[in-house]
Amino acid sequence: MLIGNLIPIILLAIAFIVISILLTFIPVGLWISALAAGVNVGIFTLIGMRLRRVTPAKIVNPLIKAHKAGLNVTTAKLEAHYLAGGNVDKVINALIAAERAAIPLQFERAAAIDLAGRDVLQAVQMSVNPKVIETPIVSAVAKNGIELRVKARVTVRANLDRLVGGAGEETIIARVGEGIVTSIGSSQSHEQVLENPDMVSRTVLSKGLDSGTAFEILSIDIADVDVGKNIGAQLQTDQAEADKRIAQAKAEERRAMAVAREQEMVAYVQEMRAKVVEAESEVPRALSEALKEGKLGVMDYYNMQNIMADTSMRENIARTGNSQQDPNPKK
The missing domain is CATH 3.30.479.30 (Band 7 domain)
Incomplete structure (x- = not known):
């Protein structure tokens, strides 16, 4: 008898749970709001949105707004734009603003602008207010x-x-x-x-x-x-400074080349002097060889010595004369 009394309660609880699940899965309140606004949205359409993982409120509420504004849009278009990752509410707001401002804007164009990553509502507002x-x-x-x-x-x-x-x-x-x-x-x-x-x-x-x-x-x-x-003046100053540096570099190059040539000349003179000294050192040996071989006589040798002594004496007299003519020679 006790079990017979519990059965109706259990059935009532099961029915309540089933109805709660159905009401959770089926947005009855949203369906009633759509009917009250004059928007024809079937209950099975809402169930289909749930099955397609579309939030019904993000489709029905913009649809109600569009219907009240006199726009001709369908649930399928809104749902397709939502599934593509677009912002349905912003697109509808942009269409309403464009329609009030007498700006020609179709739903497809607004949806394309939104999917392109631009703020379509801000674009419409900027068309009205630059x-x-x-x-x-x-x-x-x-x-x-x-x-x-x-x-x-x-x-x-x-x-x-x-x-x-x-x-x-x-x-x-x-x-x-x-x-x-x-x-x-x-x-x-x-x-x-x-x-x-x-x-x-x-x-x-x-x-x-x-x-x-x-x-x-x-x-x-x-x-x-x-x-x-x-x-202009700054560029001219910079150009003059650059020209000055170039001229200094070229002058330094010419000076270095002159020093190098002078050093080459000094080296050449030293080399010539060394050759002269070497040649002078060969003179006694050549004289000795000539005396031994009989190519040079003793008198010839003495005459050559007299000539050399006479030449040295003339050079000394010439130097003495020059010093007497210029008592204060420049150093």
Whole structure:
């Protein structure tokens, strides 16, 4: 009898557990919210999302939002974008913002922008409210050699058609900096740029710098211009210093070559003197050999000695005469 009374309780508990599991697996509350919002989402569709490991709330809530905004999107599109790794809620918000701003934007384009890693909602907002990009200080030199440091502000608007595959803000900044350098470099003087800074902005803006980027440049404004160094004078000074060092190096090279030639001449003279001494040392031996062989007589020898003595005497007399004519010879 006791067992008979427990059976209904056990069955009731089992039924409660089964219903709890079903309610946990099947988002009944989400299904009711969709029906109340007028969105036709079947209960089996929600079960299929669970089986495909898709969070139903991340599909149904954006779907309700899109339906209230009058957008024509389907559950299959949202679910496919979610499975591809996209942000469904941000895409729907971007489509709603674009529709309110009368900007033509299809779901496929918005989904592609989102999957490309760009913030599609921010892009739509930037299309409505343009963004100002401030460039770093750009250093440029006019033709008179004076450096100018320029800072510019670039007003850009997102181009939704080029967000996929278009270059980013870094490219815009680089192109604007290049245009500023070119424009100032073609100016005759820095004073001309200081008088008309808008000349630089007009020249840069006319170059079509937004080509191939994800933005459309609306205006380029010169925010600040400062005069820097006299680069031309500094380059001339550096060139003169370099020329001076080259001239010093060449002079040192010529001096070294002269010293080398002098040393070669001294060595040559010493070598000649050594040969003369060697030849003089051979004279007595040659005389001795000539006397022995009878090629030279004794009288011939004495006559040669007299001639040598006479020559030495004449040289001494000549030196004495020169010293008397110049009593204070230079040392």
